[in-house]
Amino acid sequence: MGRAPCCDKTVVKKGPWSPEEDAMLKFYIEKHGTGNNWIQLPHKIGIKRCGKSCRLRWLNYLRPNLKHGGFTNEEDYIxxxxxxxxxxxxxxIASQLPGRTDNDIKNYWNTRLKKKLISKQGKAIHQQLSLRLEPETISKRSSFGQNQILMIHDENSKPPLNQTLHNQKADPSITSFAMEEKRMDVKDPVLELFSWEQNRVWFDIDHNAASSSYHHHASPHLNSMTTTTSSSIGTNSSLQMSHYTINNNDQGDQEMFFMAGFDNLQNELFDEIINNNTAEFEFRGTETLDNNCLGHEINSFVDYPLKDNER
DNA sequence: AACCGACTCAACCGCCTGCCT
DNA sequence: TAGGCAGGCGGTTGAGTCGGT
Incomplete structure (x- = not known):
């Protein structure tokens, strides 16, 4: 036996709301509030609607300060x-966008934004999104912090998609990588090159002041982004690149990269991702050592467009 | 002008969660 | 602790609209 319905479906009206119904609902809630009981609300107002329908109508359409349509680039990015x-x-997601409803954002994503991204970045990115982000594989209790860059690689040598996140509850202390390996010879600014190969993202760090050149290879597998690093002098060591993890329900932890200084560039970078067929980003900045943590201060980036035969 | 497929988005459905008794 | 219930949520639907032929 299924769950009992919340109201008598044979009595309540369905379909689009009339202006009169809108006015009655709006007037009542503005005067009396919801009374913390949506089920009783339509009876009090005197409209033949399901309580859930009233709630939805109020939240998605009638309540004050709602915005409809006209999403900005910044909202797209978020x-x-x-x-x-x-x-x-x-x-x-809606809680991060004042005036937007979850329904609006859902519709906008499904009908426009997803297609926009796919058309710009190609099918591979979409496949990557689908693979990585099956909702059931990510804990509903996960949270996220500031200064994160999620590096998404794909299987076809397309560019990684780097994203930084906004969150009002972010932990401001998260600003740098942490290395298991202690490195005491890092003093001067470095050039960092981010790129990708089959099944892995990689970046080079050229230590001007150091006697060696390090090549850090990150292998962001679906369920584990523990990375390894190797240097030109032949040592291999384990590199912990993240302070932060997202728990997958069944498959262990998923890690992210963190960097400092990226916030200033995020909109510019995002515009490039959305509007151009960017093949590669090269990040430039400063590497510092602080309490045995290797920090990467990103100051600028250069993007390289896709070649014609890659579009 | 008529038709038709694509698109949009308001609204519904039903499951899940958390609160209350 | 268990059961009932309302609220919350994400997926889906379908009527209306748009644009191309």
Whole structure:
């Protein structure tokens, strides 16, 4: 036996709301509030609607300060960033966008934004999103912090998609990588090159002041992003690149990269991702050592467009 | 002008969660 | 602790609209 319905479906009206119904609902709630009981609300107002329908109508259409349509580039960016990180948890995404409803964002993503991204970045990125972000594989209790860059590689040598996230509850202390390996010879600014190969993202660090050149290879597998690093002098060591993890329900932890200084560039970078067929980003900045933590201060980036035969 | 497929988005459905008794 | 219930949520639907032929 199924669950009892919340109201008598044979009595309540369904379909689009009339202006009169809207006016009655709006007038009543503005005067009396919801009374913390949506089920009783339509009876008090005197409209033949299901309580859930009243709630939805109020939240998605009638309540004050709602915005409809006209999503800005910044909103696009936030939606994409959060979708990549937490999946289709529209209410959480909506909580980051004042005046937007989860329904609006969901519709906008499904009808426009997803296609926009796919058309710009190619099918591979979409496949990557689908693979990585099956909602059931990510804990609903996960959270996220500031200064995160989620590096998404794909299987076809397309560019990684780097995203930084906004969150009002972010932990401001998260600003740098932490290395298990203690490195005491890092003094001067370095050039960092981010790129990708089959099944892995990689970046080079050229230590001007050091006697060796290090090549750090990150292998962001679906369920484990523990990385390894190797240097030109032949040592291999384990590199912990993240302070932060997202718990997958069944498959262990998923890690992310963190960097400092990226916030200033995120909109510019995002515009490049959205509007151009960017093949590669090269990040430039400063590497510092602090309490045995290797920090990467990103000051600028250069993007390289896709070649014609890659479009 | 008529048709038709694609698109949009308001609204519904049903499951899950958390609160209350 | 268990059961009932309302709220919350994400997926889906379908009527209306748009644009191309």
């Amino acid at each position: 939606i994409c960033s959060l979708y990549i990180t937490i999946g289709s948890r529209w209410s959480i």
